[in-house]
Structures are given as C-alpha cells and as structure tokens.
Amino acid sequence: MTHARPRRSALYMPAANARAIEKARELACDVVILDLEDAVAPDAKETARAQAVEAVRAGGFGAREVVIRVNGLDTPWGRDDLAAAAAAGPDAVLAPKVSGPEDIAAYRAALGGDAELWIMIETCRALFRLDALGAAAAGAGVTAWVIGTNDLAKEMRCRLDAERTPLLGPLSLAVAAARAHGIVVLDGVFNGLEDDAGLERQCDQGAAFGFDGKTLIHPRQIEAANRAFTPAGDEVAWARTIVQAFDSPENAAKGVLRVEGRMVERLHLDEARRLIAVADAIAARG
The missing domain is CATH 3.20.20.60 (Phosphoenolpyruvate-binding domains)
Structure with a gap:
C-alpha cells in the first residue's frame, strides 16, 4: 500500500x-x-x-x-x-x-x-x-x-x-x-x-x-x-472501530453500518485501513 x-x-x-x-x-x-x-x-x-x-x-x-x-x-x-x-x-x-x-x-x-x-x-x-x-x-x-x-x-x-x-x-x-x-x-x-x-x-x-x-x-x-x-489518536481509534465493525461476520454482506451512533459506509473502510497502516508505520519508527 x-x-x-x-x-x-x-x-x-x-x-x-x-x-x-x-x-x-x-x-x-x-x-x-x-x-x-x-x-x-x-x-x-x-x-x-x-x-x-x-x-x-x-x-x-x-x-x-x-x-x-x-x-x-x-x-x-x-x-x-x-x-x-x-x-x-x-x-x-x-x-x-x-x-x-x-x-x-x-x-x-x-x-x-x-x-x-x-x-x-x-x-x-x-x-x-x-x-x-x-x-x-x-x-x-x-x-x-x-x-x-x-x-x-x-x-x-x-x-x-x-x-x-x-x-x-x-x-x-x-x-x-x-x-x-x-x-x-x-x-x-x-x-x-x-x-x-x-x-x-x-x-x-x-x-x-x-x-x-x-x-x-x-x-x-x-x-x-x-x-x-501524524494521524490523531482519536482518528486512529475511530478507524480501528470502523474496521472491527466491518470485520465482524454478521456484517460481512452489509454496505452501511450504525457504529456508536454514526452511519458508516464501506467507502470509509479503505481510508480507515490506510490511516491505521500509516499510524502503525509511524509507531514502528519509534
């Protein structure tokens, strides 16, 4: 990526x-x-x-x-x-x-x-x-x-x-x-x-x-x-929440979810994963 x-x-x-x-x-x-x-x-x-x-x-x-x-x-x-x-x-x-x-x-x-x-x-x-x-x-x-x-x-x-x-x-x-x-x-x-x-x-x-x-x-x-x-801590936490929600087996076929009172679509998933990857890469550098 x-x-x-x-x-x-x-x-x-x-x-x-x-x-x-x-x-x-x-x-x-x-x-x-x-x-x-x-x-x-x-x-x-x-x-x-x-x-x-x-x-x-x-x-x-x-x-x-x-x-x-x-x-x-x-x-x-x-x-x-x-x-x-x-x-x-x-x-x-x-x-x-x-x-x-x-x-x-x-x-x-x-x-x-x-x-x-x-x-x-x-x-x-x-x-x-x-x-x-x-x-x-x-x-x-x-x-x-x-x-x-x-x-x-x-x-x-x-x-x-x-x-x-x-x-x-x-x-x-x-x-x-x-x-x-x-x-x-x-x-x-x-x-x-x-x-x-x-x-x-x-x-x-x-x-x-x-x-x-x-x-x-x-x-x-x-x-x-x-x-x-550097992605803010709350942004990364929210991104992880989005990924976790869509990764749940019961949501595998869903395009839209309600997560913590907010509507989230699959279009948000790729950006959430990118944000997490960037944050993890930064953290790995110490």
Missing part, C-alpha cells in the same frame, strides 16, 4: 553540502531529498551529483526514503543527473517543472529502467493538465507529486503569506487530481525559517487539504510537519 508509507516530512538537503547529507541520516524526517537543482549553484552541480550518488550508495538513512531531485532536461546537467541517479538507485528520482505527459515521457525515457519517478507540479501549464498528468503516471512509474509553490507563485506573480490564499484553488485541485489517480502528493515549502506560528498554520492547512506530507527547507521545520501529518 503505497499511501501507507509515512511521508509527513520531506526535507530538501543541498547535495553539494556533505555535512548536511551526513546530518540527514540522523534527522526525524520521513524523506530526504538530495537536491541537485535549486539549492545548488551552477559551479557546484557536478560536485553535488557525485556526493548524492555516493550518499545513496553508502546508505545509512534507516527507514527514511532517499530521493534525488535532478536538474531539468532543458539544462546542461539534466541528462547526466538522470544517468547518475539511475545508476545509484535511490528510492525515487524527482523531476522538476513537469507541465504535461510529454515531459513525463521524456524523463522516463532519459531515466530508463523502472525506478520510481516523482514529479514537481510548479507551472501554470501543469495546473490545467493535472488530470492528464495523473493519467500518464501509472504507465511511467510516477508515484508522487510534489507541489512547487515558490515557482508556481513566481510564475503566477501572486503574493503568498502563510495562508496562501491565491493558491487555495490550485492546491485543492492538485490534491483531488492526485487522489483520482492514486498518487501521493506532498505540499510545498514554507519559507519563513523563524516564523514558527506561520509554519504550524501552514502544516495544519496542508493536512486539512489532504496532502500526505510537506516538503521542508530546514531541519527545524521537521517537528511541526510530523506533528501535523
């Missing part, structure tokens, strides 16, 4: 910074994204690529997923990044600025093999092709979308605060499209490194929208993201 794997916190780490990579092995994030793109200056691209490959091969990240974000195919580094990532074998490769199925096909062809592909949704064109991007995902091994709110806001020329009012429509549509096609979807970053209250509000907002987790730019943001995207 792909969606049962916790992705509450996905931390970008500049792959040009060897100390940052080493530190990532001890952080409480669920995903480490070794970044070759935005966080790396042009003259450090090759160093970052080599260090990302070395880090993946060395391992030591425990239960954390390790993802390499490559440069775009329209840059001088993109193809070499993809070749190096394919050889290294991270958990996934993250492709930037994907605007349509043709971009997915190009990255898949350049990456080769069957490595998991994650894509950035961060252009205006992508917003009007979300369903097509979702439909193209299964055949290309795309398992997750990452929303690039900074690039999207820049292209839209909108102004963002913690509430992100100009992006509420796009964010909601992105989650709906991802769910329609069974794709994991991660929220964009929060830029205020010292605005703890704003970070908490935005993490809660992302969780309320239905995102699976949030991308982060600093280790100090991990705790807030993990807290917001």
Whole structure:
C-alpha cells in the first residue's frame, strides 16, 4: 500500500553540502531529498551529483526514503543527473517543472529502467493538465507529486503569506487530481525559517487539504510537519472501530453500518485501513 508509507516530512538537503547529507541520516524526517537543482549553484552541480550518488550508495538513512531531485532536461546537467541517479538507485528520482505527459515521457525515457519517478507540479501549464498528468503516471512509474509553490507563485506573480490564499484553488485541485489517480502528493515549502506560528498554520492547512506530507527547507521545520501529518489518536481509534465493525461476520454482506451512533459506509473502510497502516508505520519508527 503505497499511501501507507509515512511521508509527513520531506526535507530538501543541498547535495553539494556533505555535512548536511551526513546530518540527514540522523534527522526525524520521513524523506530526504538530495537536491541537485535549486539549492545548488551552477559551479557546484557536478560536485553535488557525485556526493548524492555516493550518499545513496553508502546508505545509512534507516527507514527514511532517499530521493534525488535532478536538474531539468532543458539544462546542461539534466541528462547526466538522470544517468547518475539511475545508476545509484535511490528510492525515487524527482523531476522538476513537469507541465504535461510529454515531459513525463521524456524523463522516463532519459531515466530508463523502472525506478520510481516523482514529479514537481510548479507551472501554470501543469495546473490545467493535472488530470492528464495523473493519467500518464501509472504507465511511467510516477508515484508522487510534489507541489512547487515558490515557482508556481513566481510564475503566477501572486503574493503568498502563510495562508496562501491565491493558491487555495490550485492546491485543492492538485490534491483531488492526485487522489483520482492514486498518487501521493506532498505540499510545498514554507519559507519563513523563524516564523514558527506561520509554519504550524501552514502544516495544519496542508493536512486539512489532504496532502500526505510537506516538503521542508530546514531541519527545524521537521517537528511541526510530523506533528501535523501524524494521524490523531482519536482518528486512529475511530478507524480501528470502523474496521472491527466491518470485520465482524454478521456484517460481512452489509454496505452501511450504525457504529456508536454514526452511519458508516464501506467507502470509509479503505481510508480507515490506510490511516491505521500509516499510524502503525509511524509507531514502528519509534
């Protein structure tokens, strides 16, 4: 069950910074994204690529997923990044600025093999092709979308605060499209490194929208993201009650049940099981 794997916190780490990579092995994030793109200056691209490959091969990240974000195919580094990532074998490769199925096909062809592909949704064109991007995902091994709110806001020329009012429509549509096609979807970053209250509000907002987790730019943001995207104890308890009710032999043929004074349908059962699986996976990490 792909969606049962916790992705509450996905931390970008500049792959040009060897100390940052080493530190990532001890952080409480669920995903480490070794970044070759935005966080790396042009003259450090090759160093970052080599260090990302070395880090993946060395391992030591425990239960954390390790993802390499490559440069775009329209840059001088993109193809070499993809070749190096394919050889290294991270958990996934993250492709930037994907605007349509043709971009997915190009990255898949350049990456080769069957490595998991994650894509950035961060252009205006992508917003009007979300369903097509979702439909193209299964055949290309795309398992997750990452929303690039900074690039999207820049292209839209909108102004963002913690509430992100100009992006509420796009964010909601992105989650709906991802769910329609069974794709994991991660929220964009929060830029205020010292605005703890704003970070908490935005993490809660992302969780309320239905995102699976949030991308982060600093280790100090991990705790807030993990807290917001960890299923609440009462939610997990209710999910277990739903599963137990439908698992009872006398309810095997029933589509609707009355459970503790509430009407529950079988459509709630799959989500209850997913929630329990996520909670159990988080608990297993200690």
